[in-house]
Amino acid sequence: IFVVNTVLKMYTVFGDLKSAQRLFDISPNLDIVSWNTLIDGYVKSGAIKLARSLFDKMGERNEITWTAMISGYAKTGSMDVAQSLFDRMPICRNPVTWNSMISGYAKCGLLSLARKLFDEMPFRNTASWNAMISSYAHNGEVELARSLFDKMQDKDVFSWSCMISGYAQNNRGRNALGLFKEMVQTRNGIRPNEVTLMSVLSVCGHLAALDQGKWIHAYIGRNKMRLSDNLGAALIDMYAKCGCVHTSVEIFWKLDHKNVSTWNALITGLAVNGLAHEALKTFEEMQRLKAKPNSITFLGVLMACCHGGLVEDGLRHFRSMSKNYDIQPEMKHYGCVVDLLARAGLLEEAQEMVRSMSMKPD
């Protein structure tokens, strides 16, 4: 049964819920862990309804079952449902359950409710403090976030990353860099991980802080950190935003795995550096290699057309995104195309584009 549960977990990690469900169905012995694993798998894949129907079918549930379900609702912003499950929970609520509720409320902008739970909960772990720090940060209260950060003990890499990205999200890039510096200089055994570095690289890009960005690049090499596709994307983005798009290109082709974000970083990077044709060629290459574009990919493509004044190409790609890729245009896509048309002097067409939008113009 351990084996079944481990394989079940593996399937969910890879997002293969079909296989997980099939294994679940054909296995003669299942225990509560099997149920919990499948529920969490559905929650993480966004199929909260399926998770709930399993939850309702269960005979015996434990605190992990309840918490998995509650965190699913909290992540999707359904705090009413999350709260009612939280209230109905018959067994001991542990810090994990409380933490899910805190970040759920913060995500909906209900900062005071988040804080209320933080104050009321009987036991707080490090994740509770971290959750509260990012609750403040996500709601524009960086100073309060910082005072909690300073007050807490046993900071872990999450705490540092929370606070650093908190600064970044509130346009306090310099503070983010300063705190990062403190993090690497302090000999407390806590080292930045991939997520920390991605946040900091993003800051470097926005501030055009090339020297700091290069330092992080070297840091990755010096510490033999694996250059994952996401971290690669962050580097590509940083170099491009700092005007070194040739370095971006080099890094891109050296990566052995490229995911959609990697492609996006390069396409967007070329676009903002005025290399419209290179950006479009990169997009073609992406299609040739059968990589699946997303809405950010198309934003990059449209940006390239906009910078290059390529009206025909822009309109062609804009139409193709919904027709051939089933990606619905968002406000940012419309904004880009309207900009493209207007700059080309096609004001009538631009107005027509605004009228055709499925949402209210901003």
Added chain:
RNA sequence: UCACUAGACUGCG
């Protein structure tokens, strides 16, 4: 063997 907290690529302004 299962649940919580940080996350880069996101137009113009």
